[in-house]
Structures are given as structure tokens and as C-alpha cells.
Amino acid sequence: MKVLHLIDPHAPGGGACTLRLLAEALERLRSVHQDVLLLGNRAHRDLAQRCGVNPIGLICPPLNHPALARGAVARTIGAREAAQGRYDLIHAWTPQSAIVAVMAAPQRPRIVTLAVGPVSGIETQVVSMLMDRHATPVLASSSAVRREYLSLGLDRRLMSVLPPAVNPESVESEDRAALRRRWGIPGQAFVIGSLSEPTNWVDARTAISVVTRVAATGREVRLLLHHSAARRVEAERWAARLELRSLMVMDDAAAEPWRVVSGLDAALLFGGELNSMDLSDLGSPLAALTGGGRRLRPMPGIMPLLWAMSAAVPVIAEASDAVKDAVVDGQSGLLVDQGDVNAAADRIIRVHDDATIAGRIGMQARAAVQRRFHVSAYCVRLKEAYARLMSGRTVRVGELDHPLVERFERSSRTWADVEKSAVRQEE
Numbered sequence: 229m230k231v232l233h234l235i236d237p238h239a240p241g242g243g244a245c246t247l248r249l250l251a252e253a254l255e256r257l258r259s260v261h262q263d264v265l266l267l268g269n270r271a272h273r274d275l276a277q278r279c280g281v282n283p284i285g286l287i288c289p290p291l292n293h294p295a296l297a298r299g300a301v302a303r304t305i306g307a308r309e310a311a312q313g314r315y316d317l318i319h320a321w322t323p324q325s326a327i328v329a330v331m332a333a334p335q336r337p338r339i340v341t342l343a344v345g346p347v348s349g350i351e352t353q354v355v356s357m358l359m360d361r362h363a364t365p366v367l368a369s370s371s372a373v374r375r376e377y378l379s380l381g382l383d384r385r386l387m388s389v390l391p392p393a394v395n396p397e398s399v400e401s402e403d404r405a406a407l408r409r410r411w412g413i414p415g416q417a418f419v420i421g422s423l424s425e426p427t428n429w430v431d432a433r434t435a436i437s438v439v440t441r442v443a444a445t446g447r448e449v450r451l452l453l454h455h456s457a458a459r460r461v462e463a464e465r466w467a468a469r470l471e472l473r474s475l476m477v478m479d480d481a482a483a484e485p486w487r488v489v490s491g492l493d494a495a496l497l498f499g500g501e502l503n504s505m506d507l508s509d510l511g512s513p514l515a516a517l518t519g520g521g522r523r524l525r526p527m528p529g530i531m532p533l534l535w536a537m538s539a540a541v542p543v544i545a546e547a548s549d550a551v552k553d554a555v556v557d558g559q560s561g562l563l564v565d566q567g568d569v570n571a572a573a574d575r576i577i578r579v580h581d582d583a584t585i586a587g588r589i590g591m592q593a594r595a596a597v598q599r600r601f602h603v604s605a606y607c608v609r610l611k612e613a614y615a616r617l618m619s620g621r622t623v624r625v626g627e628l629d630h631p632l633v634e635r636f637e638r639s640s641r642t643w644a645d646v647e648k649s650a651v652r653q654e655e
Contacts, residue, residue, distance in 0.1 A: 229260050234329050235321040236267035236294045241343035242322040243425045244484045245531035251280030256607040267294045294324040301332040323355045330358045343369045345376040345526030356382045372549030392531045393606035396538035399486050407491030411477045413450050418580050421452040421492040423532035427483045433459035434498045441573035451475055454482040485535035495536035497545035530554050538597040540590030544575045560593040
């Protein structure tokens with residue numbers, strides 16, 4: 229089987245965490261010949277390579293819009309196939325790359341991964357129309373993402389859920405003290421990482437409101453942010469007004485959470501205005517122009533939280549539908565209502581003051597990632613989706629399980645033990 233992956237890292241759902249997940253699939257699915265075609269600029273190529281993805285080509289779309297690069301994509305695919313044979317399948321990892329895949333190679337079988345909910349714009353309507361017209365299977369990252377796309381009219385027979393995954397063994401174990409020195413943070417300070425993908429969907433103003441409430445109690449805390457966080461300037465002004473400028477620490481490595489989670493004491497996910505509603509009920513008079521009438525931005529993807537959980541870092545997050553798919557309140561994390569900064573500050577104080585609670589939640593979070601969100605299980609299910617599509621079968625919800633995954637979930641062994649056992653049985 230030959231698969232071409234098409235991804236645009238600047239689009240929502242195509243960032244560093246998704247690239248890292250793609251890199252794991254490239255590494256683990258050795259029986260599948262896989263190439264990656266990148267839609268972006270040199271900075272995106274550098275990001276992909278840092279994440280472990282070495283693309284066969286880089287196409288810079290005009291006006292930063294992948295659909296305008298369909299001709300270049302078609303020529304690249306044609307040249308590659310002339311040299312190495314036809315691709316059996318194209319796997320698009322974002323809505324825009326899915327549009328390009330249909331336009332550039334309409335005769336090729338396709339499958340699409342959607343890591344975040346639909347974004348306002350005509351793009352949403354175009355994606356839904358093309359997926360229906362060309363009967364393209366869609367792998368949603370959560371039941372919440374699936375439900376939102378279904379509410380916009382996408383055929384439910386085309387949509388299944390394939391939860392995202394991380395590799396806990398690949399968390400960079402850079403010395404905690406070295407990270408703190410790089411951040412300029414005292415060793416005893418309690419560091420809260422505001423994690424998000426896309427990075428500009430985290431609400432810095434809300435996050436600093438949470439952390440200033442904790443700091444007001446006399447506890448020494450810091451907030452780690454990516455420079456592109458939404459309302460960052462407003463957050464800086466707020467901290468300066470309270471004479472707490474030192475609370476905020478910027479590090480662009482936060483876009484690649486596996487590089488920073490070993491230096492965190494807690495992880496925070498506040499996406500601003502939370503939208504978990506059924507989009508079909510919005511009733512906007514501008515719905516025809518806005519691609520479904522979405523008024524609120526969807527919640528960020530959950531993969532940054534999975535990276536924190538894999539490092540046994542306690543998670544405090546808004547209880548969106550997507551987050552609740554991954555985090556059990558009081559066990560593998562602490563959840564709060566939308567925009568409830570007081571509750572979030574209270575949860576941070578709880579894990580700050582009680583190392584036992586923090587340790588228990590962290591260890592249960594790590595166990596949850598090992599059990600439900602390990603990249604090995606993801607790759608087994610992904611290969612099953614490929615096999616079903618190539619054999620002409622429909623990829624349906626709940627049908628991506630595999631005996632190897634079920635065997636692991638029933639056991640207390642590691643994935644390495646289960647995989648070795650499976651290899652011995654095959655031999």
C-alpha cells in the first residue's frame with residue numbers, strides 16, 4: 229500500500245502535535261509506503277522536521293491558501309507517481325488539505341483527519357460538500373468534533389472517531405532545572421503551562437486572570453505561554469497594571485509540548501468562549517455567508533493536554549465535550565465550567581498545596597494515556613482504517629478496534645510486551 233499524506237501546518241489541526249503524530253505513524257507503519265507533501269513555507273518545513281517528518285516536497289500556496297496550490301500539488305503527485313508508481317490513498321490532515329486532495333487528485337481514494345471542530349467560513353461548507361460528493365471517509369479526533377460536523381450536514385455514514393494519541397516515551401526529559409534556568413524562573417516557583425493547539429487559540433487574558441488570583445494568595449507561580457496566544461498584549465497590560473510582570477514567561481517551544489512538559493507543575497487549557505453547542509441551532513441570518521453561521525471559535529485540540537498527562541502533569545481545563553472525552557474529573561485531571569476563573573484558581577491552589585493530590589492525579593493521567601491514547605494503538609487503528617477503505621468497506625464509528633488493541637486494553641502489560649507477543653504468535 230502506498231499512502232500520500234497532505235498537510236498544511238499553518239491550518240487549525242495541522243500544527244506541531246499533529247505533525248508529531250504523523251511522524252509516529254511514518255515510523256511505526258513500516259508495511260505501508262508513506263510520503264508526506266507539505267503545504268506551507270520554510271518555517272513550516274523546519275517545524276515538520278523538528279517533529280520528525282521529512283517531506284518529499286514543500287509547496288508554498290499563493291496568498292497562504294492551499295486551494296490555490298492545487299495545480300502544483302497535481303504536478304507533484306504526477307511526477308512522483310511517474311517515478312515510483314501510483315498512490316493507493318491520499319490522507320489529508322486538515323480541511324484545507326482535504327479540499328486540495330479532491331481538486332488535485334479527484335480519482336484517488338481519500339481519507340481525512342479532523343482534529344478540531346469546523347471553523348467559521350465558506351471553507352466549512354466546501355469541505356462538507358466535497359466529502360459528501362466524493363464519499364470521503366472522515367476520522368474525527370473526538371465525538372465532539374464528529375457531532376459538530378454532523379450538525380453542519382456531513383453524512384454520518386462517512387464519519388468515525390479515531391482519538392488522537394501521543395508517545396509517552398518521547399517526552400523530552402531535559403533537566404527540570406535547566407528548563408527553569410532557560411525560562412528565568414526560580415527553582416521553587418510553581419509553573420503553569422497554558423497549552424493549546426493551535427497556539428493562538430489559547431486565551432492569554434483568561435489564563436493570566438487565573439494565575440493572578442493564585443499569586444494574590446502569596447504563592448509563587450508563573451504562567452508559561454506561547455507568544456502567539458490570543459489577547460497576549462492585553463494579558464501583559466493586565467499583569468503590568470497589577471505590578472506582576474514577572475508572572476508571564478514566553479517560550480515558543482510551548483507549541484511542541486513534549487519539549488516543555490517536564491518543566492511544568494500543572495497544565496491549563498482555557499480556550500476563551502467555549503462552544504460545545506449544536507451548530508445547526510445557531511440560526512444566524514448570515515449563515516449562508518459564514519459557512520454554517522458559527523459565532524464562536526471551537527475549543528483547541530486536546531493533544532497538548534495528552535502530552536502533559538503523559539508526563540504526569542496535573543491538568544486543569546474547561547469541561548468542553550472534547551476535553552471530557554480524555555479527562556475524568558477528579559481522577560486524571562480537574563475540570564471547571566466555561567470561563568470560571570475562580571474555580572480554575574482554586575484547582576491550581578489545590579495541586580500546589582497538596583503534593584499527594586497532584587501526584588495521584590498525575591499518575592492516573594499517565595496511566596490513562598498509556599491505556600487509551602498510546603500511539604501504538606492509534607497506528608493499529610489507522611492501519612485498519614486504511615485496510616477497510618482499500619477493500620471497499622465503509623469505515624464506521626467504533627469499528628476501528630483491532631484484536632491487538634483489545635488484547636492490550638484487557639491486560640496490564642505495556643504496548644511493547646503486547647507487540648512482541650503478537651510478533652511471536654505470527655512467527
